[in-house]
Amino acid sequence: MLDIKLIREAPDFVRQRLATRGGGDEALVDELLALDERRRKLLAEVESLKAQRNRVSKEIGRLLAEQKTAEAEARKQETRALGDRIAELDRAVAEVDSARDALLLRMPNLPHASVPMGRSSADNPVVRTFGDRPTFGFAPRTHVELCERLGLVDFARAAKVSGSGFALYTGRGARLERALIQFMLELHTREHGYTEVWPPLMVGPACLEGVGQFPKFKDQYYGVAEGDDPAQLGKLYLIPTAETVVANLHREEILRESDLPLRYCAYTPCFRGEAGAAGVGTRGLIRMHQFDKVELIQIVAPERGYEAHEEMVRHAERVLQALGLHYRVVLLCTGDLGFASAKTYDLEVWAPGQGAYLEVSSVSNCEDFQARRMRLRYKDAQGQNRHPHVLNGSGTALARLFVALVETYQQADGSVRIPAALQPFFQEEQIVP
RNA sequence: GGAGAGGUGGCUGAGUGGUUGAAAGCGCACGCCUGGAGAGCGUGAGUACCCCAAAAGGGUAUCGGGGGUUCGAAUCCCCCCCUCUCCGCCA
Numbered sequence: 001m002l003d004i005k006l007i008r009e010a011p012d013f014v015r016q017r018l019a020t021r022g023g024g025d026e027a028l029v030d031e032l033l034a035l036d037e038r039r040r041k042l043l044a045e046v047e048s049l050k051a052q053r054n055r056v057s058k059e060i061g062r063l064l065a066e067q068k069t070a071e072a073e074a075r076k077q078e079t080r081a082l083g084d085r086i087a088e089l090d091r092a093v094a095e096v097d098s099a100r101d102a103l104l105l106r107m108p109n110l111p112h113a114s115v116p117m118g119r120s121s122a123d124n125p126v127v128r129t130f131g132d133r134p135t136f137g138f139a140p141r142t143h144v145e146l147c148e149r150l151g152l153v154d155f156a157r158a159a160k161v162s163g164s165g166f167a168l169y170t171g172r173g174a175r176l177e178r179a180l181i182q183f184m185l186e187l188h189t190r191e192h193g194y195t196e197v198w199p200p201l202m203v204g205p206a207c208l209e210g211v212g213q214f215p216k217f218k219d220q221y222y223g224v225a226e227g228d229d230p231a232q233l234g235k236l237y238l239i240p241t242a243e244t245v246v247a248n249l250h251r252e253e254i255l256r257e258s259d260l261p262l263r264y265c266a267y268t269p270c271f272r273g274e275a276g277a278a279g280v281g282t283r284g285l286i287r288m289h290q291f292d293k294v295e296l297i298q299i300v301a302p303e304r305g306y307e308a309h310e311e312m313v314r315h316a317e318r319v320l321q322a323l324g325l326h327y328r329v330v331l332l333c334t335g336d337l338g339f340a341s342a343k344t345y346d347l348e349v350w351a352p353g354q355g356a357y358l359e360v361s362s363v364s365n366c367e368d369f370q371a372r373r374m375r376l377r378y379k380d381a382q383g384q385n386r387h388p389h390v391l392n393g394s395g396t397a398l399a400r401l402f403v404a405l406v407e408t409y410q411q412a413d414g415s416v417r418i419p420a421a422l423q424p425f426f427q428e429e430q431i432v433p
Numbered sequence: 434g435g436a437g438a439g440g441u442g443g444c445u446g447a448g449u450g451g452u453u454g455a456a457a458g459c460g461c462a463c464g465c466c467u468g469g470a471g472a473g474c475g476u477g478a479g480u481a482c483c484c485c486a487a488a489a490g491g492g493u494a495u496c497g498g499g500g501g502u503u504c505g506a507a508u509c510c511c512c513c514c515c516u517c518u519c520c521g522c523c524a
Contacts, residue, residue: 043483047493054493057505061451072504079504254480375481383462385480 001104001373007032017110020334022119025107032107035100042096046089053082105215109369111334112306112343118333124346125333130317131326133350138412142353143403144284147173149414150431152406155283165274165289167399172431176418177292179425180398180405181267184294184319186425188395192315194265194296199245201268202236207248210374211392212340212366213240222271238271242295243392250299251374257381260388261300261308265395268293285399286358292398298391301378302368305389306343309365312393313345316361319396322421325404326350328357342367347396353407358400363393 007014011029018026056079063072116125147153152173158166169177188194202224208214213221222238239245246264255262270293285291296315300308313329320327332344341364348357368387371377377385409417415432423429 040483043493047483050494051492053504057503058452060504064451076504083504383478 001369002107002110003368003372004032004036004100004104008036014110018107020111020115020117021108021337022335023108028103028107032100032103035096035103039093039096039100042089042093046086046093049082049086049089053079053086056082102215105209105373108337108339109212109342109366111337112365112367115337115343116331116333117335119335120333121336123333124330124336127329127331127345129326129328130321131324133326134352134408136352136410136412140352140407141410141414142284143351143406146353146406146410146414146416147285149433150416152176152431153285162289165287167285167288167290172428176405176426176431177398177402179422179427180401181292181294182425183322183422184395185265185267187319187322188265188294188296188315192263192265192296192318194263197246197249197264197266199239199242199249199266199268201239201245201271203239203245203248204236205234207244207251207374208237210248210251211244211370212338212373213244216339220273222273239268240272241270241293241392241394242266242268243297246295246297247299247370247390247392248374250376253376254385255299255376255378255388257301257378260378261298261304264297266295266297268295270397285403286354288399294395294398296363296391296393296395299371299376299388300391301380302386302389305365305367305391308389309343309345309363309391312391312395313347313363316347316363316393316395319401320347320349320360322419323401323405324419324421325401325408327360338362338364340364340366340369342369347394349396349401349404351400351404351407353410354403358404359397360400360404361394361396363391365389365391 002014007029011033015026015029018029056075060072060075060079063069063075116123118124141149144155148155150173151171152169154168154170158168161168185196189196205214208221221240223233224236224238225232226235245268246266249264250262269290271290272288274287274289296312298308298312317327317329327347327349330346330348332338332341332346337344344362344364346359347361347363349360350356351358367389370390371387376388376390378388380386405419406416409419411417411430413433415430417430418426418428
């Protein structure tokens, strides 16, 4: 969430930055400031009353110790009314508090100054590209055709057991998926200095709130209930991305500066309701309720936030480079930026069978927005507690990468070559019908 | 799922209604001491919020979380969460 002190001290700046997102959130600033002012007013009053009560209580203790029971009783009588007033004010504070927090939790992060202005994905500038679109001496097939011919994915049986939006990888398809996961984990842990973690796949709502998914996007998630007890719902959710759990690993901690940077790499399945998303029902692997992803997380000192951000984009790019896939890097404009992010790059890989770029990675610096929500801090050299920058990036998402790979390396006879970097993990050079 | 034990500051651990924000020990930081280190001695130190232009200073809250009793709660009552042990079940 945003720093209430910043909103208090520079409301115009905050309004202006929020306005660039085009979501109308700047209108909340005045409401927030009014609540904040009321809160402080109430606090000042109730706290001075409590101070008074504490003084009298101590005095009563002293009087009782000195056997002056009558005097103590008199004091008690006096103070009784104070308690009622305090309780009343406490309730008022709690009300204002929760109203203020609810507002704060709904306000998105401020876009970084370097983020281009824009309304939608159409305004995202391409920052750089790698490679060229491959050419074919034949009409390239879609991954759906290729997968069915080669027996890599059984969509029909996946739908039979789980409905649409699920894939059953079979035989060499399953092995290819596993090889890609293994390849990426090895790359990031051995060459980019990330620590591998394999986290729980279900988390409590506090974690979703911590990364900024709650309360705004509550309908996107799969809630899990143990048994048939509806009261259990809302206790645990399937993670929509490893970010949800890994970014929260140190929540409510005060780290030492020497602990930073923390770099984690995690392979996990990801689960998404995709409620209302166009194309869930379309064939193929492009939009799924369940997909695999290798995620990168960094927790760094604010001074190093944007340096680390650029570095992370390069780490994700190396996956696509090593696999020899054509891709482009896009910088999200203000209007397309995610709720928690201050700056985001997307990696879009070319899928010849689709004739389109597919988003396989999104690398964001959320600055201290998430750290503040999850009460994650570190103690700097001066002994000050500060919120670190929390960054997340896909390194990369699997299903679409699978699509791009199969479509890019398809041959005229319907077979698929395996790029050299993947061969040690896949153990074969090609997939033939 | 059943039975029991327990959750106190960075850690260990005292504390069952009244100067207890919390003994003691360890660890930590700084200073003295030392050629240097250690030992020893001394000093300091939680977190969040509020008041104050700021600093200084003052205040409130915080002993797993929430609620209650009371003038006053780490201490009493209720609910919840978590950890550990044993049993059951189970990959």
